[in-house]
Amino acid sequence: MSVFQHGLVIGKFYPPHAGHHFLIRSAAESCARVTVVVMAADVESIPLAARIEWVRRAHHEQSGVAVVGVRDNLAVDYESETAWRGHVALMREAIACGPHGSAGIAVDAVFTSEPYGAELARRFDAADVRLDALRATHAVSGTKVRADPVAAWDALEPPVRAWFAKRVVVVGAESTGTTTLSMDLAHALRRRGGPHALTRWVAEYGRELTVRKLAVARALAGLRGLPEPSVFDLDWDDADFEAVAARQCADEDSAAQSGGPVLVCDTDALATTVWQERYRGRSTEPVRALAQEMPPRALYILTDHADVPFDDDGLRDGEQLRPWMTDRFRAVLEKSGTRWIEVRGDRASRLEQALAAVDEELGRGWELAAPLG
Known part of the structure; x- marks a missing residue:
């Protein structure tokens, strides 16, 4: 049975964390209705719309x-x-826009963990419900999360983790070790333990599609009594590359939700624009749009072709195009405005270079603006 009719929880939720969710759950278990007011200033780094969506999804x-x-x-x-x-005027304005405020239901309980709770409750003529003021139940705060998201990883919900995850993308021409390096990098990060043990690796969907297209083509050829086709016989149209870019983005976003502070991707939608150029002579607007709409990349790692012999695994056909593709990737990455490195040498050396670049990126932190004080 509810003790109160209408509970209020306010905050910046910059970002939402376990302490915020404890407040909201407590209010929901004590009140018939709860209004959560997310208050954000324009100078802050996380958009208001994102914070609202994160809190809604969590509850x-x-x-x-x-x-x-x-x-x-x-x-x-x-x-x-x-x-x-x-x-308080802004709070009342926000409450009035919500379903409980528009129904004319007055706030009769204010849930906080802060000293200002008493004065806030007085101004709403409501009960002052103070929870975990000493942070003994959830030893976390927005300040701590912004200062070191990795240390607070357990206190963050999946969509918040996805926003904070530093996305590292390995790209390169055919048979230049992109998959090997990206998998090695993910494994090395996992071995560090803690939040990094959750490091996810996002596979290259284009390779999966190639395997499927070739298997289907060979099955149809068998039914028709035709010679078995090779990868050279496959047809690629723009719709294929649009599907690859969309699937790559979806797989990446899904992995980021359940991963650690670094997400390692074996290609992405920006790389798909280069592959579309390679097969179709130009990239199309739908693929370019997906590349532009991706969450920010923390780092691109380009695998040079010079130190890697071409390995024909039956799915590759571009040995002669590797120099062109490497140069094209260099040009695209330079234009992207995102930090990138090019790795050379043997497998161990490439991993060492990649880890050093990732550690440098982690050392930069997240550079979030201070909240308006």
Whole structure:
């Protein structure tokens, strides 16, 4: 049985973490209805829409919980009456836009973990429900997460992890060791343990599609009594590359949700534009659009062809095009504006170069803007 009619949880949720979710669950278990107000300033690095979506996804199964957002660019000053009035006015505005506020249901309980909870509750003429003020139940805060997301990885929900994951993409021409290096890199990161033990590897969907197309072509040839086709006999159209880019993006996003602080990808949609050029002579707008809409890449790793003998595994046909493709990848990566390196040498040397670049990227941190204070 609910103790309160309408509970209120407010915060920046910059980003949402286990402590926030504890507040919301507690409110949902104590109130018939709950309004969660996400308040974000324009100077902050994580968009308001993303924060709202993350909180909604985390609590979509809890009936009566409504998540709304408001832009709050007012300075925080707990000693200022003007500041209090401004912030509370924005909260009331957001509540009114939600289903419980629009129904005219007054807030009768305010759930916080902060000292300001008493004054906030007084201004809503509501009960002050203070939870985990000493952070003994969930020893996490937005400040801690922003300072070191890796240390707080367990306190983050899957979509938040996906946003923070540093996406490292290995690209290169045929038979230049992209799959070998990307798998070696993922394995090396997993061996570090902790959150890195969750490191995911995203396979190249284009290779899967090639295997399937060749198997189907050979089955049809067998039925018709025709000679067995090779990879040279396969037809590739623009729809194939559009499907590859879309699937690659979907697989990447799915892996990021369940992975660690680094996501290792064996190609991506930007690389698909180069492969489409190689087979079709140009890239198409749908593929380019998918490449432009991808989450930011932390690092590209280009595998040079010079130190890797061509290995014809029955799915490759581009030995003579490897120099052109390597040069084309260099040009595309340079234009992308994303940090990238080119690796050379034997397998161990390439892994060493890749790990050093990933560690440098991790050392840069996430460079999130400080919240408006």
